[in-house]
Amino acid sequence: MWFAGVAWSPEGYDVTVVDQAGAPVAVSRFAATGIDEPVGFLRSLAERSEVVTVIDSTNGVLDGSLMAAGLDVYRADPWDTPVSPASGPVPSDTLARLGIDALARLTRLDIGSGTLGGRDDEADADIRRSEPLARRLTAQGGLLFHGSRALPRVALTFDDGPHPVYTPRVLDVLRRYRVPATFFCVGLHVQAFPDLVRRIVDEGHLVGNHTWSHPYLPDLTRQEVSRQIGRTGEALDRAGGGTPVLVRPPYGGRSPEVLTWLAEEGLTTVLWDVEPCDWAMGGAAAIAGQVLDKADFGSVILLHDGGGDRSQTVEALPGILESMMARGCRFVTVDRLAPLRV
Template identity: 55%
Template sequence: MTASAGSAETPAPAGTPVPYVGIAWNSAGYEVAVQDGDGRPVRPPAAFAPGRADDMIAYLSGLGPGLVTVVESTNGILDGRLMAAGLTVHRADPLLLPDRPLFGSVGATALAEAGRRARDSLTRLVRTRGTQTGREDELASWISSSEDALARLTRAGGALGHGSRSSREVALTFDDGPLPPYTGQVLDVLERYGLPATFFCVGMNARAHPEELARMRAQGHEVANHTWSHPFLPELTRPQLHEQLQRTQEAVAEASGGPAPTLFRPPYGARTPEVLGWLAETGSRVVLWDVAPDDWTMPGATTIARRILDAVRPGSVVLLHDGGGDRSQTVAALPLVIESLLADGYRFVTVSGLTPEPAPAGSRSAGRAA
């Protein structure tokens, strides 16, 4: 952990309660700002490299009880880990904040200030609902508004929700990583069975853990793009969205030692007709899913496996997670799923290896997730 220069303001006296914390992200990693109830900085802003999130959580936990921790909606991969550590996490939405830069969130001090000035307007996140807490209806509306645009993009080969229903094959996909130790444990299971999968990687995590991506490539898995910081895409401008994708493509290619990914999965499955148009401009193929056991809510390994097995059909794309929080239940569920599907005559393929559906009829099967 490194600390940046402090504010010119006088720090609060020792012993002053520390209720307001802003957590920002930028190209270098994370920044934390801490204010007291009067808006005075209690400590100089602290900076943490992308791979030092555990150090940042320990730093926050050491500030004492009663913190109001504030993130914004472009920072979608930390909340589960923060809440698992016992921290209370709030989301500040754009109307409460200054404009974002081209690449990065609103600054940490502005986020802490939003907590102090507009605490009642923040959304307190729930661990089983994630960063989308309180926005589920809005996400559903975005998705619904995009059905026609998604169907057109699918017919043109620019989007995929599942493969051919006549081919007894299934694609396992993993989002939000890489995150040790869970990504490595997922790779261990896949290696044991000799099966391929597709990993939709977050750029910040790819930059932090390149060895995991190198192993994915070495084992023959497909590596794909899941944005740099897991934002709500409909809240981004066109240049901000393109920057998220481009930076992640570069990080994934560099870390894995392979080509830039051509597959892209939008966080939460969030899309609007405008966003789909912007994504089409990038040349990336949008990948959704038709089986989502919501493993990120940690319902138990047996429940995760049962939800998958009850929903799988020929050509299914299964949405799982290797990052974003504790994924031990996902790891434990994998052998149950794999052995059952193999016994039922399924073949495992990457997303690109799916036999294409001859005549896409729409997109209602594609959903949203963390």
């Protein structure tokens, strides 16, 4: 058995693979030109030996694709690592050796539970603590869950891209139906595929900030949250998307501290009221059915164009659009759904 640690960096991804004795098997660095290279590298190693892959809680960009490739993926949380995530990514060699020394206390991920699996109670407690501040920010236009229920407008949003396969397929469907959407982009993917950001903007869609490496923000300090947002904003601006003032925290993860920091950065936090959990790969019919069951006038619908295999989301999209239009709904970008502080 081999143990692989995968760490993000501002430049891309670092991968360290060791055997059960801790001896090096492979060390590689991959530029931020997409996730196919590190995933393919680990998959090729898995043809020679069983590979256990370890990421940390600040790295939510690769796990879905790694699991789709058939690899076992474990998450190390801040209390598992000798390096605080507030100082940056945990080094790949540290993560690989955690696989040897501490695998039993790490969290094994699966597509059904998602990257944050096992921390649901903690995340829910952080959200409950945030509720009084969230209400105040909503009233001030600094936070959005949904728009007016009296107006037949709906916002379709996509997270975790751009992705070289699924983002163009989503854009093709939206163009066919003449529907605008809002894309919350991950900085590492923006750096890899700037042309897709330009296509998103050129075709009349809105882009928002979804952090650099898709971390659980309550794990981070204010300085690291600012770096996550700042790097992504700079990458989006270089790609032609401007510097967005709309931000979506990964997993919707928030605490009073995080919401305060984002507001003080002049950002408007965009959440959602309809989530069909398309990342769980329950099938196109189930994805469409959940959206249509839950959506109402003013809804913000959360779907994904990145972060894993999104073929089912693409397949579900025409049915969602046709059914919502038949109800008299008009699709708009989130900045036109409600008065926002933008």
